[in-house]
Amino acid sequence: MLLGIDVGGTFTDAVVVDDNQVIRHAKTPTTHGSLLACITQAVDQSLIGLKSSEITRVALSTTIVTNAIVEGQLAKVGLLVIPGPGMKIENLLPVPPAILSGYTDHRGRKVAGIAEHEIRAAFDCLKDCDAFAISGKFANRNPGQELEAAASLRQQAGHRHISLGSQITGSLNFWRRTNSAYYNAAVWSCFQEFANAVEAALRQRCIHAPVYILKADGGTMPLSVARTIPVEAIFTGPAASVFGVMTLACPAVPSVSLDIGGTTTDIALWQQGLPLFAGQGIAIAGYPTSIRSLRLRSVGIGGDSLVRWENNHLKIGPQRLGPAMALGGEYPTVSDAFIAAGLVNFGDRKRAEQAMAQIGGASLSFAETANFIIDQAATQIVQAINALISEWTAEPVYCVADLVNTSAFKPELVIGVGGAARGLVPAVAQKMGIACRLPAGGAVVNAIGAAVARPTMEVTVRADTAIGEYTVAECGVKAAVPRLRFEMPDVQQLGKQYLLERAAQAGIAVEATELLQQEEFHLVRGFRTIGKIMTCQLQVKPGVLTTISGFSGEGWQ
Amino acid sequence: MKKQLGLVFFPAFDWAISPTHPERQERLLYTRDQIVEEGLLDLPQIQEYKPRLAEYADVNRVHIGVPAISPLITEAHLVSAGGAITAVEAVMKQEVKRAFALVRPPGHHAMRMVHGTRGFCTINIEAIMVEYLRKNYGIRRVAIVDTDVHHGDGTQDIFYHDPDTLFISFHQDGRTLYPGTGFMEEMGSPNAFCTTLNIPLPPGTGDEGLHAVLDGLILPALADFKPEVIINSAGQDNHYSDPLANMAITAQGYAKLAEQLKADIAVLEGGYSIEQALPYVNVGIVLAMAGLSYAEVVEPDIQRCPGQSAATTAYIQEMIQKWQGIWRARHDLSRQAKLAAGDFWHRNRSIYYDDSGIYDDQRERVRMCPHCVGYHIIESQAEHPGQGLVSAFAAILPRFACPQCRKDGQDAVHAAKRQGRYQHYFLQDKEQDFLEKL
Ligand SMILES: [Zn+2]
Ligand SMILES: [Zn+2]
Numbered sequence A: 001m002l003l004g005i006d007v008g009g010t011f012t013d014a015v016v017v018d019d020n021q022v023i024r025h026a027k028t029p030t031t032h033g034s035l036l037a038c039i040t041q042a043v044d045q046s047l048i049g050l051k052s053s054e055i056t057r058v059a060l061s062t063t064i065v066t067n068a069i070v071e072g073q074l075a076k077v078g079l080l081v082i083p084g085p086g087m088k089i090e091n092l093l094p095v096p097p098a099i100l101s102g103y104t105d106h107r108g109r110k111v112a113g114i115a116e117h118e119i120r121a122a123f124d125c126l127k128d129c130d131a132f133a134i135s136g137k138f139a140n141r142n143p144g145q146e147l148e149a150a151a152s153l154r155q156q157a158g159h160r161h162i163s164l165g166s167q168i169t170g171s172l173n174f175w176r177r178t179n180s181a182y183y184n185a186a187v188w189s190c191f192q193e194f195a196n197a198v199e200a201a202l203r204q205r206c207i208h209a210p211v212y213i214l215k216a217d218g219g220t221m222p223l224s225v226a227r228t229i230p231v232e233a234i235f236t237g238p239a240a241s242v243f244g245v246m247t248l249a250c251p252a253v254p255s256v257s258l259d260i261g262g263t264t265t266d267i268a269l270w271q272q273g274l275p276l277f278a279g280q281g282i283a284i285a286g287y288p289t290s291i292r293s294l295r296l297r298s299v300g301i302g303g304d305s306l307v308r309w310e311n312n313h314l315k316i317g318p319q320r321l322g323p324a325m326a327l328g329g330e331y332p333t334v335s336d337a338f339i340a341a342g343l344v345n346f347g348d349r350k351r352a353e354q355a356m357a358q359i360g361g362a363s364l365s366f367a368e369t370a371n372f373i374i375d376q377a378a379t380q381i382v383q384a385i386n387a388l389i390s391e392w393t394a395e396p397v398y399c400v401a402d403l404v405n406t407s408a409f410k411p412e413l414v415i416g417v418g419g420a421a422r423g424l425v426p427a428v429a430q431k432m433g434i435a436c437r438l439p440a441g442g443a444v445v446n447a448i449g450a451a452v453a454r455p456t457m458e459v460t461v462r463a464d465t466a467i468g469e470y471t472v473a474e475c476g477v478k479a480a481v482p483r484l485r486f487e488m489p490d491v492q493q494l495g496k497q498y499l500l501e502r503a504a505q506a507g508i509a510v511e512a513t514e515l516l517q518q519e520e521f522h523l524v525r526g527f528r529t530i531g532k533i534m535t536c537q538l539q540v541k542p543g544v545l546t547t548i549s550g551f552s553g554e555g556w557q
Numbered sequence B: 001m002k003k004q005l006g007l008v009f010f011p012a013f014d015w016a017i018s019p020t021h022p023e024r025q026e027r028l029l030y031t032r033d034q035i036v037e038e039g040l041l042d043l044p045q046i047q048e049y050k051p052r053l054a055e056y057a058d059v060n061r062v063h064i065g066v067p068a069i070s071p072l073i074t075e076a077h078l079v080s081a082g083g084a085i086t087a088v089e090a091v092m093k094q095e096v097k098r099a100f101a102l103v104r105p106p107g108h109h110a111m112r113m114v115h116g117t118r119g120f121c122t123i124n125i126e127a128i129m130v131e132y133l134r135k136n137y138g139i140r141r142v143a144i145v146d147t148d149v150h151h152g153d154g155t156q157d158i159f160y161h162d163p164d165t166l167f168i169s170f171h172q173d174g175r176t177l178y179p180g181t182g183f184m185e186e187m188g189s190p191n192a193f194c195t196t197l198n199i200p201l202p203p204g205t206g207d208e209g210l211h212a213v214l215d216g217l218i219l220p221a222l223a224d225f226k227p228e229v230i231i232n233s234a235g236q237d238n239h240y241s242d243p244l245a246n247m248a249i250t251a252q253g254y255a256k257l258a259e260q261l262k263a264d265i266a267v268l269e270g271g272y273s274i275e276q277a278l279p280y281v282n283v284g285i286v287l288a289m290a291g292l293s294y295a296e297v298v299e300p301d302i303q304r305c306p307g308q309s310a311a312t313t314a315y316i317q318e319m320i321q322k323w324q325g326i327w328r329a330r331h332d333l334s335r336q337a338k339l340a341a342g343d344f345w346h347r348n349r350s351i352y353y354d355d356s357g358i359y360d361d362q363r364e365r366v367r368m369c370p371h372c373v374g375y376h377i378i379e380s381q382a383e384h385p386g387q388g389l390v391s392a393f394a395a396i397l398p399r400f401a402c403p404q405c406r407k408d409g410q411d412a413v414h415a416a417k418r419q420g421r422y423q424h425y426f427l428q429d430k431e432q433d434f435l436e437k438l
Helices: A035-046 A064-070 A116-126 A144-157 A174-204 A223-228 A237-249 A334-340 A349-360 A366-393 A400-404 A421-432 A442-452 A488-506 B025-038 B056-060 B075-092 B125-137 B153-158 B207-225 B251-261 B278-289 B310-328 B330-341 B403-419
Strands: A002-007 A011-018 A021-029 A057-061 A077-082 A110-112 A131-136 A161-164 A211-214 A220-222 A255-260 A265-271 A296-299 A307-310 A313-316 A413-417 A435-437 A458-464 A469-472 A477-480 A513-525 A528-540 B003-010 B046-049 B096-103 B142-146 B165-172 B196-201 B229-234 B265-268 B344-353 B358-367 B376-384 B388-397 B424-429 B434-437
Touching: A002 A035, A002 A442, A011 A035, A011 A442, A021 A035, A021 A442, A035 A174, A057 A237, A057 A442, A064 A174, A077 A116, A077 A144, A077 A174, A116 A144, A131 A144, A131 A174, A144 A161, A161 A174, A174 A211, A174 A223, A174 B025, A211 A223, A220 A223, A237 A255, A237 A265, A237 A296, A237 A413, A237 A442, A255 A421, A265 A366, A296 A366, A307 A334, A307 A349, A313 A366, A334 A349, A334 A366, A334 A421, A349 A366, A366 A421, A400 B075, A413 A421, A413 A442, A421 A435, A458 A488, A469 A488, A488 A513, A488 A528, A513 B025, B003 B075, B003 B278, B025 B278, B046 B075, B056 B075, B056 B125, B075 B096, B075 B125, B075 B265, B096 B125, B096 B278, B125 B142, B125 B153, B125 B229, B125 B265, B142 B207, B153 B165, B165 B207, B196 B207, B196 B310, B207 B251, B207 B310, B229 B251, B251 B278, B265 B278, B310 B330, B358 B403, B376 B403, B388 B403, B403 B424
Parallel strands: A002 A057, A057 A211, A077 A131, A131 A161, A255 A413, A413 A435, B003 B046, B003 B096, B096 B265, B142 B165, B142 B229, B165 B196, B229 B265, B388 B424
Antiparallel strands: A002 A011, A011 A021, A211 A220, A255 A265, A265 A296, A307 A313, A458 A469, A458 A528, A469 A477, A513 A528, B344 B358, B358 B376, B376 B388, B424 B434
């Protein structure tokens, strides 16, 4: 049995999944002061009548990290950077950094060494920091100087946490790695406390199953990994929803999924059964990071969106001024249109019709006004879908073949989940001229997504045969290439070994791995080929542990 | 809000002239590494653009491919020309203040008539961009400043008879480097006199010499010419570490040049020190064009950069003064050149295509018309390896051609076709915007 928990802005949901069925679901208000309270309450509710020892996995999508950042509950972090020559970075970071000399170049070669005395001097200014982050340019190509600096700093920093940029990702982008390392250090102790509390609470309930934390890209990570890279647990809500869609609807054709809630619609695109990932990491408080996420777009339209006229234009959202009139609110909302149009069956229909009369006046019937509102809302959602597709299409590529052989993404299916999906998704699908699906279980889709999302993990192997070395940044490895003829298949094989090893260490069972990207260049010097640079990035394939074909329990829509 | 810089980055990681050629997949690899690693593409001042594909019509607006352009080029050429067009569009649509097309393959050695590839170039991406700009945005006066170490002989050829295009090229002296042209005396044909400025610099010229030329000659000439658009053919092989040339410019020198030139659009040309120079020079140019500090963009091996000798400094000073004199007297000199030419200006040239092994014997004539810049005839006899002689006759009708020149140019190509001494006949009508093969 899988236990999935989603801590949302308003409600915290828990579900228990057993054998393709959701057998329990619980909803409790989110307790913002202490997330543990609502988590344990949701868990207790969902476990009523079940044996807690039968739970085989617990997975959490939580706002603990997001809240820490949004509410400014960040630890004081001492940031040390090794930028070498290039862009001036000091004014672009969340805190002013201590700049260390030293430089590793694009091939991962140490060009200038770091100086111990600078680290000591930096520490003197940063003594009272709770945690530290160290980031070096091209440390993903050779983490050596970050590790050296960390070892030196460790002598003074004692047991305080030190985050390294290279351990967060093996991808290029010093600025993003530095921001990521900073935020990782800043939320580190807050997350440890949370993790300790969650573990203790589960132990109390005799749940000894392994605990996983959802990431922004919809993969999960074992709690032990989350404790080292807690920043990955940011902005997980939309990812939980998307992986819930995967298990409920298994989109096989190119699709669009919409999670339509009270005030927003989250859009995701699907290809070959998987959601599309964002080309770039997310931004935290305006600072770009290397934290991977899904390719999503949010538009300010939901069931509670305010409907009104402004300068002779019908406006919908993004603001909410309370619930629908049919549910006791004061102003017309999109949900009132659903009720008046007979698309959903809740609330006070008379009040919904009054709302329609306020908008449509005497000349239009209630149904005409309702359809007009729904049409307007659907138009805005379709525009946002098209904008997301264009944004994806406009993303630069660096090979001629990729530029020339492009095929347009044409969705064939709209999948809707969330409270307001029933009222809007058919209209969106109709506008796009394609089919739609409203899978059951959409009301607790996030908790379902968390329950079933597979753990993921990645490694980046970069071999430079001219230098005769390879690196695996995420593992802090730099070693000699193992043999004379070392080709791309060998790099892939090596990458897979490291990935499986790293996964095993974290306790992740690997079903399948996949290649995220690879590059191969011949190094030519003086018209002679002297070696190759080969990079490959592999990951444990994301997905869901099981599909869900039904439910047992009450209140399922 | 308008961003400072549009960056069209296209390293063409799957394209090479041949596996070990300087124009190979690896050329912009380390530049990509540096740009991405710095995080330049994430800066709020910079917008990255995906290049579009240029259309054959865009290419034929400039070039006369023999027997046609399509068999001579690959999709990569259409992407790099398209990248330049994407850059100019971003500026003209006011999405960005300036743009940099950091693309390959390069183009500045490609001349109007194209038989093959020379100096790694097959089609001239800046020229295609300029004519696109004129066709679609009604721009007339354009300046192109070529800062590649090699003389931009292709761009010079294309605009040699066009008084609306100021072409300035500084480069390592043609007596010491490919393509062996670009001397001060090449100043444009009489109707476009002194809209071609060549500044051949001695080997060993450093940042000091480059900036003396910029301040003493290039910036004043630009101020006098008053172009609507300034384009920089931003080759980077003047760098002290470049394997194909012998100059001593640094990333700081190039970045400061970009800052002061204030080009609306820069387009990458050459630059083959792919590890020691390009990552730093490109980061410097990108930062300078985006209005950001480039003070810390310094090559790790900067101590290898030789200083500029006193003799070189003196030589450059003297040349600047000589040029300043010519520039002041350019209107008189232009009248004299027209008088000397008579009814037709003509020249014979031998053009070598080093990448294709083709020798072209070219004869050009331009009508010295009092009413317009005059129609232009190219007669070409090119020896192709393995194919023998490929010959072509082309008449080019300029923009704003007078009726007489339009008629005479058309008659000339039809008469040549009747005589039948050539294999291919072309009419390039720049006014009506078409290239016709007769
Ligand atoms: Zn060059
Ligand atoms: Zn005329």
